[in-house]
Amino acid sequence: MSQTHRTREQWLELIAEFEQSGLSQKDFCDQRGLSPAYFGQRRLRLQREAEDNGVGFALAVPKSPTSQQTVQLRIGQTELVLPLSVSPRWVAQLVKELSA
Structure with a gap:
């Protein structure tokens, strides 16, 4: 899998797509050429960041x-x-x- 730099906003969009996709994290990542482990790390980090700021995902x-x-x-x-x-x-x- 190639390394692509994504902005915070791009990660949030990917996470929103995943949440609405109904796919498993592995299937979602496989379809988009993403590392499931890295995707999970980014998702967790952004969720914790949102919780720390008192902001949740909608x-x-x-x-x-x-x-x-x-x-x-x-x-x-x-x-x-x-x-x-x-x-x-x-x-x-x-x-x-x-x-x-």
């Missing part, structure tokens, strides 16, 4: 294209449904304010 699930073009954000038992037209910066600011 699962964002886009609804099917036939729906009303919304995105659902779920954190624990809390769910927020927003139209896709909402600015990502607005969502980020909302999450930041709610976590304060």
Whole structure:
């Protein structure tokens, strides 16, 4: 497997893809040419970093294209449904304010 430098944001995107994929970590990594051990280390490090900062991972699930073009954000038992037209910066600011 080749070594590719990824930014923190790229790792977060990969982890989000993995979480939504329904695949085992090994299968996910095999499909993308990643080392499962290194992927697991990066994932754990970013999760611990998020916990230390009081920030958790949130699962964002886009609804099917036939729906009303919304995105659902779920954190624990809390769910927020927003139209896709909402600015990502607005969502980020909302999450930041709610976590304060």
